[in-house]
Amino acid sequence: MKENKLTLQDVKKTFGDGDQQVEVLKGITLEVKAGEFVAVVGPSGSGKSTFLSVSGALLSPTSGRIMIGNQDISTLHAKELNQIRLKNIGFVFQSANLIPYLTVRDQLLLLSELEHQTHKEAEKKADGLLERLGLLHRKNHYPEQLSGGERQRTAIARAWMNDPEIILADEPTASLDSERGRTVVQMLADEVKLREKAAIMVTHDQRMLDLCNRVVYMEDGQLISKPSV
Amino acid sequence: MFLALREMKHAKMRYVLIGLIMVLISFLVLFVSGLAKGLASDNASSIQTMNADYVVLDKQSDQRINRSQLTDEQLKEILHSTNQKQRTEFGLQMTTVQKNGEAKKTDSTLFAVDPKGFIAPQSIDGQSLKEGNKNEAVGDLSLKDEGFQIGDRLKEETTGTVLTLIGFTENQSFSHSPVLHVSLKTWEAMHDGKQSVNAAALKADSGKAKEIEKLVPGVEVISKNDALKSIPGYKEEQGSLLMMIVFLFVIAAFVLSVFFYVITLQKVNQFGVLKAMGAQSGYLSRTVMYQVLSLTVVSLAISILLTFTVSQLLPASMPFLLNVPLVAGCSVLFLTVSVIGSLISLYQVIKIDATEAIGRAS
Ligand SMILES: Nc1ncnc2c1ncn2[C@@H]1O[C@H](COP(=O)(O)OP(=O)(O)OP(=O)(O)O)[C@@H](O)[C@H]1O
Ligand SMILES: [Mg+2]
DSSP states (O other), rough: OOOOEEEEEEEEEEEOOOOOEEEEEEEEEEEEEETEEEEOOTTTSSSHHHHHHHHHTTSSSSSOOOOOOOOETTTHHHHHHHHHHHHHHEOOOSSSSOOTTHHHHHHHHHHHHHHOOHHHHHHHHHHHHHHHHTTTTTTTTGGSSSSSSHHHHHHHHHTTTTTEEEEEEESTTTOHHHHHHHHHHHHHHHHHHHOOOEEEESSSHHHHHGGSSEEEEEEEEEESSSOOO | OOOHHHHHHHHHHHHHHHHHHHHHHHHHHHHEEEHHHHHHHHHHHHHOOOOOOEEEEGGGGTTTTTGOOOOOHHHHHHHHHTTTTEEEEEEEEEEEEEEOOOOEEEEEEEEOTTSSSTTTTOOOOEOOOOSOOOOOOEEHHHHHHHHHOTTOOOEETOOOOEEEEEEESSSSSSEEEEEEEHHHHHHHHHHTTTOOOOOEEEOOOOOHHHHHHSSSSSSSEEEHHHHHSSSTHHHHHHHHHHHHHHHHHHHHHHHHHHHHHHHHHHHHHHHHHHHTTTHHHHHHHHHHHHHHHHHHHHHHHHHHHHHHHHHHHSSSSSSSOOOOOHHHHHHHHHHHHHHHHHHHHHHHHOOOOOOGGTTTOO
């Protein structure tokens, strides 16, 4: 049996206080194992992004337990969560969210800079990643000079840079046509298998689902295995 | 500083422009400071360079040396309670002189000192005052520019005494007029022994100064600095220039803080992404700080260079004085001000939340 990369146990998240309270996540339980690529689909406002933020240590849950690998992160402080994100989690955001004044290569090197790694090693790693994602010829270009697909691929390369245990992607293909989107997701899937890591992807695009090992449905803050329609 | 340098390189124009504004402001700060310093020296260098710590005046003088008169009794008491190395009395009178019987009058301040006392000036040209010789005077170098020469005979207006100019001194002005130093003996003779001295200079610590104030009735002992401030026009000149300098510093702080505040606002989403990727607030704050400081340091360096270049081009008669302590002081203050100006941006950077990054379409 493969190890768990991410474990959520009865995770709840409530926003606001007093009369304004909204329970966005209503008890989520999920296990993601090494080598697994999980897709999350569901209607707008059902809590997918919130679920991803909580899993990725961006938001702390109101109750419940979250484990990354073997480490319980539910009780950690903001500073420790920062370190967890830096070392164990890779994010791919809806719009690639690259830093506008960094070249493709520097986008990756930034992560090793944040982790105080040696430059030589990081450069080798960055070049390797860029090569696998077909970006080597673009490595000295700025984001504004890239196509949408190239930007998303850069974002994926960046997410892998620090060897995270798990990749969290929020609609990574939203701004791409379906063909380009499919290549990007395919690359994500390949990397997950190759490295025995895990990934969760939120998507609206039904055509991507066959690239994933498992599909979970989010509805009104709860995960269900089959859509209710 | 991985991020700071790359960003400044990418948005060159933006940072060059703000740098230019900083250069202009800091240039103005340095220039006005130099002017203030130059005017102070032009006004009152004789008191500034006086080799003394305190001045003893009569109590009714409103702290003004030129209004003060020490009575014989007071002087006796002062002489009694101090030794030769601690005090030297002096007379002061604002007057005009005429050269060699010419009609043209020149403003000047008469300073009567003990030629052997510690405030007697050294001539840089010609001779210094000597104890025995009467009716001799040494004058500030600026008199030379007005056509005076060693050996000239000067007629002092109020007493009609004719003095012989025997040398030139440096940095001796009072209330923007050149100082003519004469010996106390000459002073006595000029006034037929009726005029007493105005004040006494003290070279002593504050304890001694207080002691004399207590011991001698009707006198006040003020520091050299306070004596400077009470020279006619001194406080007013320095005050208005100081106000300009203070305002320039405030403007610099505002310009910098607004610039970095706006830039930080534009980068909220970006900082969110960086934090989501695991960058600490401290790291991002250091990035902003590094940008602020490097911008200020480079601007300062350029404006210091500019100021020194301009000061070389100024006419000699323009009162402008720029020295290393002044430039260093202004620079430190400027750096401090820019750090203060960037605090509001730092606060923003710390406040930004990592969740800014997720589920947003910008
Ligand atoms: N910080 C917050 N404060 C209050 N309510 C919030 C906050 N963040 C999200 N919500 C609410 O939680 C609900 C779920 O939001 P979430 O962004 O997770 O939806 P989503 O499933 O990602 O939607 P979409 O598919 O449109 O991106 C929404 O009703 C939203 O209004
Ligand atoms: Mg969303």
